Amino acid sequence: MKYIKNIIFIVGIFILIGCGSSQQLDIAQPTLPSWYTHPPHSDTTTLYALGDGKTKQEALTNALNNLIATLSVSLSSEYNAKTIVKEGSHSATITDATYENEVHAQVKKIRISNYEVLEAKKLGFKHYATLVKVEKKALFQGLQSEIDQKFTFFNGSVKGSNDDNVLKQLHKYEQFIQEFDTIKNTLSVMSVLNPHFHQKIYIDRMLQIEKTKQSLLQKISFSIIARGEAKKLQPSLAKGLSDAHYIVKQRKDKYHFTIVLSSKTAYAHSYGFYLARSVLTLVTKNIQGSVIGSNTLHITGQSSQSKAIAQQDVAKKLTQLIEKEGIEKVLGI
Numbered sequence: 001m002k003y004i005k006n007i008i009f010i011v012g013i014f015i016l017i018g019c020g021s022s023q024q025l026d027i028a029q030p031t032l033p034s035w036y037t038h039p040p041h042s043d044t045t046t047l048y049a050l051g052d053g054k055t056k057q058e059a060l061t062n063a064l065n066n067l068i069a070t071l072s073v074s075l076s077s078e079y080n081a082k083t084i085v086k087e088g089s090h091s092a093t094i095t096d097a098t099y100e101n102e103v104h105a106q107v108k109k110i111r112i113s114n115y116e117v118l119e120a121k122k123l124g125f126k127h128y129a130t131l132v133k134v135e136k137k138a139l140f141q142g143l144q145s146e147i148d149q150k151f152t153f154f155n156g157s158v159k160g161s162n163d164d165n166v167l168k169q170l171h172k173y174e175q176f177i178q179e180f181d182t183i184k185n186t187l188s189v190m191s192v193l194n195p196h197f198h199q200k201i202y203i204d205r206m207l208q209i210e211k212t213k214q215s216l217l218q219k220i221s222f223s224i225i226a227r228g229e230a231k232k233l234q235p236s237l238a239k240g241l242s243d244a245h246y247i248v249k250q251r252k253d254k255y256h257f258t259i260v261l262s263s264k265t266a267y268a269h270s271y272g273f274y275l276a277r278s279v280l281t282l283v284t285k286n287i288q289g290s291v292i293g294s295n296t297l298h299i300t301g302q303s304s305q306s307k308a309i310a311q312q313d314v315a316k317k318l319t320q321l322i323e324k325e326g327i328e329k330v331l332g333i
Contacts, residue, residue, distance in 0.1 A: 035119045035131050042070065047134045048118075052127065056120060059128040064112050067134060071192045109182055110189060111146055114138045140193040143186050150179065151205060165292050166220060166255055167333050173213035180206055219255040221247035222284075230263040233280065233315050237261065240322035240330065257292070258285050259331065265314070267307050276301040276310035280318070284331050293333030297321070 040048045049070065051063025112134065119131040154176045161169050183206065187199045222241050226234045237259060241248050265278040280297040299321070301313030322330050 036129050049132055051130045054126045056128050059130040063130045063132045071189050110186055114142045136193050143190050170216050221251045221256045223250045224259045226261040230261045236315050236318040240327035244327045256287050274303045274307045274310040276314050278314045282331055284333050293331050295332035
């Protein structure tokens with residue numbers, strides 16, 4: 001009986017020690033800083049914004065996104081609590097990231113380089129917060145300078161390509177036009193920052209660039225030379241050119257290009273299928289006969305009925321490839 005009482009006594013001690021240990025593991029929640037719970041309000045000259053994230057960089061990117069969202073140029077803004085993907089960039093190293101935030105704001109990419117980080121702190125496990133500050137005047141000037149640099153760079157690249165083939169010039173126009181959405185969104189931000197700012201000069205520039213690009217496109221023409229079995233693939237190329245708004249006809253001027261298409265096909269029959277393994281060679285030449293682009297494609301067609309239908313499948317897959325990749329990439333120009 002004494003032995004049993006000793007065991008009970010010892011077990012009781014361990015239980016009390018265990019309870020005491022569990023109480024020591026309780027960790028007080030960190031006190032949130034006042035700049036986080038009561039951030040400063042934006043005014044007529046200065047913008048403030050908070051950002052949360054799993055890392056310092058996410059918190060900073062989120063803060064800058066929220067700052068732009070306050071200028072009423074977000075694509076959408078609604079209150080919910082869920083993980084979202086947001087676009088935004090304040091430097092070349094910042095990429096799109098996923099955040100959990102009350103405000104669902106998808107903002108088109110706008111570069112902000114003249115911000116000031118007032119506070120940055122880790123508030124918990126994988127929870128960082130950042131408070132940023134931007135002077136409206138400095139932000140406006142920075143955005144305007146960046147847009148001016150883009151137009152200056154484009155004008156210089158176009159002038160420098162006057163001796164290049166017209167397809168390269170067209171490509172430069174198309175590349176710059178892809179930035180128009182971002183430029184328009186930046187102009188909207190600038191108009192909010194400075195009510196006296198007029199976008200028209202920049203809008204007119206973009207319209208003129210689009211007009212010049214369309215005029216250039218309408219001058220370009222292609223003709224296709226195909227012999228033997230390659231003739232069956234000619235309609236696929238012609239359709240791809242027409243879909244890209246190129247003229248398909250025989251001409252002789254500096255805006256005309258000739259595509260030479262050749263094909264070699266090996267046939268096989270395996271597991272009840274006819275296979276047509278085709279190697280397509282595409283060479284594009286200018287009016288002087290100089291090669292300005294080339295490409296080699298390996299396409300396999302198949303059919304359960306015949307070799308001829310397998311060959312038709314090659315043409316079908318070529319059409320699909322052009323629709324997916326674009327005629328320029330398929331031609332290698």
